[in-house]
Amino acid sequence: MNFLRRLEEYLSLERQLAWEGTFRDYIAILKERPYVSQLAHARIYSMIKSAGLEEDNGNRKYNFFHTELFGLDKTLEKLVEEYFHPAARRLDVRKRILLLMGPVSGGKSTLVAMLKRGLEKFSRTDAGALYGIKGCPMHEEPLHLIPKELREEFQKEYNVYIEGELCPSCRLMVESEYGGNIEKVRVERIFLSEDNRCGIGTFTPSDPKSQDIADLTGSVDFSTITDYGSESDPRAYRFDGELNIANRGIMEFQEMLKCDEKFLWNLLSLSQEGNFKAGRFALIYADEMIIAHTNENEYKSFISNKKNEALQSRIIVMKIPYNLKVSHEIKIYEKLIKQSDLRNIHMAPHALRIASIFSVLSRLKESKKQGMDLVKKMKLYDGEDVEGFKQKDIKELQAEAVDEGMSGVDPRYVINRLSSALIRTSTKCINPLDVLRGLKEGLDQHPSITKEERDRLLNFISEARKEYDEMAKKEVQKAFVYSYEESAKVLFTNYLDNVEAYCNGIKIKDPITDEELDPDEKLMRSIEEQIGVSENAKKAFREEILIRLSSYARKNRRFEYNSHERLREAIEKKLFADLKDIVKITTSTKTPDAEQLKRINEVSNRLVEDNGYCPVCANELLKYVGSLLNR
Numbered sequence: 001m002n003f004l005r006r007l008e009e010y011l012s013l014e015r016q017l018a019w020e021g022t023f024r025d026y027i028a029i030l031k032e033r034p035y036v037s038q039l040a041h042a043r044i045y046s047m048i049k050s051a052g053l054e055e056d057n058g059n060r061k062y063n064f065f066h067t068e069l070f071g072l073d074k075t076l077e078k079l080v081e082e083y084f085h086p087a088a089r090r091l092d093v094r095k096r097i098l099l100l101m102g103p104v105s106g107g108k109s110t111l112v113a114m115l116k117r118g119l120e121k122f123s124r125t126d127a128g129a130l131y132g133i134k135g136c137p138m139h140e141e142p143l144h145l146i147p148k149e150l151r152e153e154f155q156k157e158y159n160v161y162i163e164g165e166l167c168p169s170c171r172l173m174v175e176s177e178y179g180g181n182i183e184k185v186r187v188e189r190i191f192l193s194e195d196n197r198c199g200i201g202t203f204t205p206s207d208p209k210s211q212d213i214a215d216l217t218g219s220v221d222f223s224t225i226t227d228y229g230s231e232s233d234p235r236a237y238r239f240d241g242e243l244n245i246a247n248r249g250i251m252e253f254q255e256m257l258k259c260d261e262k263f264l265w266n267l268l269s270l271s272q273e274g275n276f277k278a279g280r281f282a283l284i285y286a287d288e289m290i291i292a293h294t295n296e297n298e299y300k301s302f303i304s305n306k307k308n309e310a311l312q313s314r315i316i317v318m319k320i321p322y323n324l325k326v327s328h329e330i331k332i333y334e335k336l337i338k339q340s341d342l343r344n345i346h347m348a349p350h351a352l353r354i355a356s357i358f359s360v361l362s363r364l365k366e367s368k369k370q371g372m373d374l375v376k377k378m379k380l381y382d383g384e385d386v387e388g389f390k391q392k393d394i395k396e397l398q399a400e401a402v403d404e405g406m407s408g409v410d411p412r413y414v415i416n417r418l419s420s421a422l423i424r425t426s427t428k429c430i431n432p433l434d435v436l437r438g439l440k441e442g443l444d445q446h447p448s449i450t451k452e453e454r455d456r457l458l459n460f461i462s463e464a465r466k467e468y469d470e471m472a473k474k475e476v477q478k479a480f481v482y483s484y485e486e487s488a489k490v491l492f493t494n495y496l497d498n499v500e501a502y503c504n505g506i507k508i509k510d511p512i513t514d515e516e517l518d519p520d521e522k523l524m525r526s527i528e529e530q531i532g533v534s535e536n537a538k539k540a541f542r543e544e545i546l547i548r549l550s551s552y553a554r555k556n557r558r559f560e561y562n563s564h565e566r567l568r569e570a571i572e573k574k575l576f577a578d579l580k581d582i583v584k585i586t587t588s589t590k591t592p593d594a595e596q597l598k599r600i601n602e603v604s605n606r607l608v609e610d611n612g613y614c615p616v617c618a619n620e621l622l623k624y625v626g627s628l629l630n631r
């Protein structure tokens, strides 16, 4: 029921969006909203702009890219300001092929996909609306109907810019179907869609020997050629190459530099003159952004070839490096995990952070600055101030690290390693140690990797592990102290009772048996030793505590376990030392006693309730910290 109602809504919206009329009606629309005739690059730029931008500290963040691309703010700012914006204003860059250069899985394909999907949506909004000649295989701009002689006048009157000529198919149609009466030509609103092959195309080079230029520029239709008698009759030609269908929008050229030269020459003409050659026709006009991607090696070998010089000058290269911020890298993994078989698995706290530390380290370049190492640089880049360096030093560090982020471990590799860790552990949870193990095994299985590179990466695994050891210890200590506040209070009262008895030279009464006992020297020492109170100094320490206690009592204040800084520290350390024993015992004995179990469960519950652990990884964490403490 619900679905049917949604379907009804959907169809009614489709009907609302649809529009069809004559060229005359179109001109009326144009009068109200001249922007519907903007060219492809301008429409793309308005799409990016319409999502809004945030400025902070002179940095611009374009929200359009924010949902999917992380850690590329600087790159995207440059891309918008040096390409999209000037291209929208019809400056020369518009006539160049945008070539994104960067390492694998660094965000190039995501960026292209976002532009394509974005345009599909944008063309369904008012701000992104556009119209085409009905029946045109290239859904071309209706303004092409206006004869050359009238264009200047028209442009002035309607404040629009006209570029391009009718395609061969429309040229014929206007004569044969409308008898040259352009006013009557049918126009419709068009919606860019890759699936419907409207305004969005993708060209992938296949085998260079068998690939046909028709994939780009369309082909003669041999089934109808006998009807029309000639290859130069547009009705015997299929304008269905990627360059044709991408008119008004974007064409993605995958692995462009692997492509045969003859394909690239077609692009050269399109990028330079805005038109390309197809079949036996005069040049065909097309308005589209061509975006390609490549990696650094491919690009280097391309520019080293003299033959490519002309094409090279028609390309604008933008570097898309890897992200270098640990916190953004985590977001990238979270996104990839949602799309993978890992989505139903529990990721233990810190698991993705540890993986991110490893990959970011692998992408950083050593600095020559005194006192700077890669781990410090990684933390600094992620917004933490480190010893000897502050955020303002980042600019200088970046300046000395040319091409930083253009190589290193790619995010997909990490996700694949997590997947294989999953197969091995057969649990429903992956913890940081599984991550490190998975990454290390990955290196073992990599025969192509040089020994030097392997050692370098192994070193990053051990750096990531050091970071984890610290996090793990802190986390357990925190959970422990928290869940043992009650125990801390009991221990504290116990200690005070004994100190009082000791200082006054009296016996202490067992609360249950009423037995008269000597003060518990062992208990008092076990606490005092935690903060280095020596045997000789114990008396003075205890007396000081007692004086403090009575001064609190005179002021009618309660002397709490955290009223005395050193004593509090001693109590917490004692508790933590007790935990150490508990954890040691639970890891070494198979049968902990009831008390030990109770305590370990309390800490474990705390980790589950407050810190995002599941029982499995909470237990793993306690075991691991136990083994760290045993060293």
Ligand SMILES: [Zn+2]
Pocket (backbone or CB within 6 Å): 133, 136, 137, 138, 139, 140, 166, 167, 168, 169, 170, 171
């Ligand atoms: Zn046409």
Ligand SMILES: [Zn+2]
Pocket (backbone or CB within 6 Å): 346, 347, 348, 428, 429, 430, 613, 614, 615, 616, 617, 618
């Ligand atoms: Zn877990």
